[in-house]
Amino acid sequence: MVRLLGALRAAVAPLALATLVALSGVVLGRVYAGGLLTWLVVGAGVGAVLVSVAARRLPSWLVAPLSVAALAGWTAWSLRVSADSAGLTAPLVEVAADAARNGIPRLLTAMIPVEPAPDTVLVPLVAAWLAGLAGAEVGLRAGRLLLGYLPPALLYAGALYVIGPNADPAIWPTVAFAAVAAVGLAVPGGRAARSGPDPTAGLAPGVRAAVRVRLAATTAAGVAVVVGLAALLGPAVAGRVEGRPVDPRRYVEPPQVESLDENPLIRISGWALNPQQKLLEVSTRRDGAAPAPGPSAGPDGNGPKGDPAAGGGDPGRSPRIRLAVLSDYDGVTWRVGATYRNAGRILPETPTAPGATVETVRQEITVADLTGRLLPAVATPWEVSGARVAYDPRTGTLIRPEGLTPGLRYTVTSAAERPDSNLLAAADVPAGDAVARVLRVADGVPDPLRRLAAQLAEDNGAPYARAAAIEQFLAEHYRVVADAPSGHAYPNLEFFLFGPRNGGGQRGTSEQFAAAFAVLGRLTGLPTRVVVGFTSPGDGPVRAADAYAWPEVLFSGIGWVPFDPLPRPDEEPRPVEEDFRPPQEEPPPSQAPEPTPEPTQSAPPVAAPARPAEPAGVATPVLVGGGVAGLLLLAGAALVALAWLRRSRSRARLFAGDPGSRVSGAWREVTDALRLAGRPVGGDLAATEVAARARAALAEARAEAPPPGNRRDLLAVAHLAGPGAPEPDVAELAALLNQLAFAPGTTTVEQAERAAAVAAGYTAALRAARPWWRRLLWSAHPGPLRWPR
Structure with missing residues (x-):
């Protein structure tokens, strides 16, 4: 025992x-x-x-x-x-x-x-x-x-x-x-x-008693210290019980999308020009109740049409596949702006709207030519196998942090929700800080857009009636074409809505239809967003022709409801002038704005230029002796190293890689030269606008500081441009960049060589127009090595 x-x-x-x-x-x-x-x-x-x-x-x-x-x-x-x-x-x-x-x-x-x-x-x-x-x-x-x-x-x-x-x-x-x-x-x-040994063993009785008293006193002192600390710290600790702990997740950056995926809306026009490009292979299995009538169908059956791709109008069709949800608009571009968190195979559950019909859709998807990180899936996914994903529960979209690769196969099970269309007519829309993001209208809205929004909302007080009126107006007055240039900034939307038909206006891809609906909806007080995705064949390939964009409106108690502002293919659109006439003093736009290049091909956004520092005065050699010599040697070595790195960067941009990357590199050489010259350009400008500014910058530089002793640079310009060729014009390079953006893979080696010649010639000409001391620092300026691409 x-x-x-x-x-x-x-x-x-x-x-x-x-x-x-x-x-x-x-x-x-x-x-x-x-x-x-x-x-x-x-x-x-x-x-x-x-x-x-x-x-x-x-x-x-x-x-x-x-x-x-x-x-x-x-x-x-x-x-x-x-x-x-x-x-x-x-x-x-x-x-x-x-x-x-x-x-x-x-x-x-x-x-x-x-x-x-x-x-x-x-x-x-x-x-x-x-x-x-x-x-x-x-x-x-x-x-x-x-x-x-x-x-x-x-x-x-x-x-x-x-x-x-x-x-x-x-x-x-x-x-x-x-x-x-x-x-x-x-x-x-x-x-x-x-x-264990007895600390008092072997001691005399008197000494043993003294040791025991000392041990007891030490123990009592320790207990007193513990009790005192408890009395002092107890209230403070108790007061922190109800406090909110710090979340360490805020110190770690979650997975991010690439720049191409941040605004996938501009990919619509490129896909429209290559309709047979195979992006995905899909196999679909559907379980559960049959879908309810599409949310875009009017309650009386005579309103805006249902969208078969969304399941409306044809319950036998598969729901559309969603790629990205764009909630942020700054007047220039629509952006994803999502926060993705690494997720397991089972995703968080999403509450279902009252009265909605939900069916389970299970798809096996194989990636073909689709690139980026966004992972296509039917909304709303709740289980993903075969790929490690990150998930944004606010939008219900997925990304694969490692990026998509050809042959990637994964299975996604989604709860396809269809709201009760009978509730839409009387539904309200939410307001307040919780939805301020999807109600925000950026500054600079053209007056014709405001007047059109006011006209559409004038006789339609209910939120769904306003949304249906915008949908019907766009479907009846505009035409879908595959060769419309990309762009959804305010000038692009103004030209799409009010530009002359014989000049390219009143026609566009689903990009312009969805963006125009979302902007007009926000101007009438509707919380809107734009979604990019694909129509689903059920089983079979998903091609570039199946890609399109659609708008969605948030209704209280129902959720996000998709709308389809695209016209019926068998109807001829009516002229806009029949239903909307802007004031005579403000004629409609007559020239098409420049298309928006893809972010991977356009010049990077630049901040204010870092001007070369003025040369400092040299200290007296007698005072500093050998220190000055050492500093001069170090400075010379640094300048030589910077010049060599700059030259290597330029040669890699102009002469390495495929023709497309060489054209992009030539464009970056021009924008870097403008920044070195103190005339930077913003990333929100179209390529032709940048070219115009580059031409003006060269003219102003020559007028301000004519360089009398730059014969070497002028000879370089003549050599790069070719015998008898005119002075390099950046507009030619801008045209090659637009070709690269809207027709990827068509750039030839000769065009890449011409782009390199134009970029090098313009850079040399702009450098030649600088003062002599700025020309000395031009080649060794470290800015192009650290500026974002």
């Missing part, structure tokens, strides 16, 4: 340490889906303590290698289990390497609830094992149990910090943590405790 009691006392401390580590898994598991993470952390804590207890008779230096070997085995098994749970089929070595590289950022950017995948399990698992190992070695082997509680306590605090405000306060686990720690300290350690 005595031995049994001793064994039980000896087991209290190891059990306390293992329980403290396990409680950290309980706390962290509250933000994970399911209980897998909790059990894996519990196993890690128990395993680490058991290894230390089993190896207590071995030398201390041997325990750590044995424990690490056991940790490797437990980690490998745990990664395999979590990979199977997450539906990952990659080899274990590849899964483990990816988890080791990206474990911490993915854990802090994962969506709540976090799926227990290898990359979100590895860090808590290893931390729990190491905390158990350190606590057992210090608390059991060294006999410092209170100090051995420190690693589990730090692990517990780290778990609380990681979950932050994403879970309810961990009250009962914290109480249990304190209780277990107290029990471990209160129960004697059995054999180890009894075998």
